Amino acid sequence: MQADESLLKQSSFTKFWLSRTLSxxxxxxxxxxxxxxxxxxTRDAYSLGLVGLAQFLPMLLLTLVVGHVADRFDRRKIVFICQIIESGIAVLLLVGNMADWLGREEILLAAAILGACRAFEGPSSSALLPMLVPKEWMQRAIAWTTSAGQTSQILGPTLGGVLISVGPVYVYLTAAAALLTAAILTILIRMERTVRKLEPLTARSIFSGLLFVRRHPVILGTISLDLFAVLLGGATALLPIFAQDILRTGAWGLGVMRTAPAVGALLMSIVLVYVPLRRALGPILFGSLAVFGLATMLFAVSTSLILSLVALLFIGASDVISVVIRSSLVQLQTPDEMRGRVNAVNSLFIGTSNQLGEFESGTMAGWLGAVPAAFIGGVGTIVVAGLWMLMFPSLRRLRSLEEEQAG
Incomplete structure (x- = not known):
């Protein structure tokens, strides 16, 4: 019976991983x-920026709502519905191209709806994961899940770029089919029925995710560490400048450099699947941030494409180590009935750090130049790691997930 249950969970996790990768x-x-x-x-950079803003704003505005929804309803069905809607948006974009009515406003509307779907899908999917695997498998499961994200960052833009050269309709057709397949895989996930204690819908329950994070120093330190470390260390936003003006590699060099962090992250996530981190997690977490900062500084001063690629590989690999530790802590330290709201807060912090990090790097580069901006960002990441070690001693002293869980 126990073997059957393990097989069931393993099968469910495989469907979950494939669905997440496709999505x-x-x-x-x-x-x-x-x-x-x-x-x-449009030939308008401002309109291009609005696409990113349209995708980000729903996550910012809906964070408290989506977390509450993920804790009150079936998370698997929420993910399924989001993927069906996303597939529908891809079909509408396909039809808009074929019928020649797709314009600026239609693209922005599609981006906003996609952003809203991602706002619901992300926290619900993250909160679903602990229901599919035993606790002792959690770190490996998160490493595999992280590999799904990195694989997507490599395959998605590459495949999208190739298909655009043939015709945008092929991008939307492929995406619609992949999202429909992801939705089918999601609804086929089997898991044990769990009874969650549902809080009445009040202002306190809506804000309880933020209150929970604030009351638990390990989770607060973990989530805020990601926000500030990535905010200051966003050198990858400056890659076009390095490719054109510093390394002088042109578009092909930019493409290789954009892929390098994802490759490093993917390789490290696969290593962590087979060699999970069991001891001295606090020192490893802060050590990985120090490597991230040093690699960013090396990238900033490099005038060789090979050396820059090595630095970017280390940036991606070290980032994954901290992501796996931080994600494992958030999942294991949060009760199931709160996971949707806490994961929503976590998603907001991650999304904010990525968006504001690009803004910070671009602004700093405009003031000081790309090389000083990237170098200062690396130094800033190391400074943040040092400050967080002092401000959150429980995170610094963390030895194992089991130890912290027991405490």
Missing amino acids: FTSFQMISVAIGWQMYAL
Whole structure:
């Protein structure tokens, strides 16, 4: 019986991983396509920026709502519905191209709906994961899930770019089919029925995710560490400048450099699947951030493409180590009835750090130049790691997930 249950969970996790990979890859493909089409239609950088804003704003505005929804309803069905809607949006973009009515406003509307779907899908999917695997498998499961995201970041833009050269309709057709397949895999996931204690819908229950994070120093330190470390260390936003003006590699070099962090992250996530981190997690977490900062500084001063690629590989690999530790802590330290709201807060912090990190890097580069901006960002990441070690001693002293869980 126990063997059957383990097999059931393993099978469910495989469907979950495939669904997540297909969904993330499709989103990357569509994002590349609508950005390309928006610029082709308008030749306006401002309109191009609005596409990213349209995808980000729903996550910012709906964070508290989506977390509450994920804790009150079947998370598997929420993910399924989001993927069906996303597939429908891909079909509408396909039809808009074929019928020649797709314009600036239609693209922005599609981007906003996709952003809203991602706002619901992300926290619900993250909160679903602990229901599919035993606790002792959690770190490996998160490493595999992280590999899905990195695979998507490599495959999505590449496949999207190739298909755009043939025709945008092929991007949307492929994405619609992949999202429909992801939705089918999601609804086929089998898991044990769990009875969650549902809080009445009140202002307190809506804000309880933020209150929970604030009351638990390990989770607060974990989530805020990601926000500030990535905010300051966003050198990858400056890659076009390094490719054109510093390394002088042109577009092909930019493509290789954009892929390098994802490759490093993918390789490290696969290593962590087979060699999970069991001891001295606190020192490893802060050590990985130090490597992230040093690799960013090395990238900033490099004048060789090979050396820059090595630095970017280390940036991606070290980032995954901290992501796996931080995600494992958030999942294992949060009760199931709160996971949707806490994961929503976590998603908001991650999304904010990525978006604001690009803004910070671009602004700093405008003031000081790309090399000083990237170098200062690396130094800033190391400084943040040092400050967080002092401000959150329980995170610094963390030895194992089991130890912290027991405490």
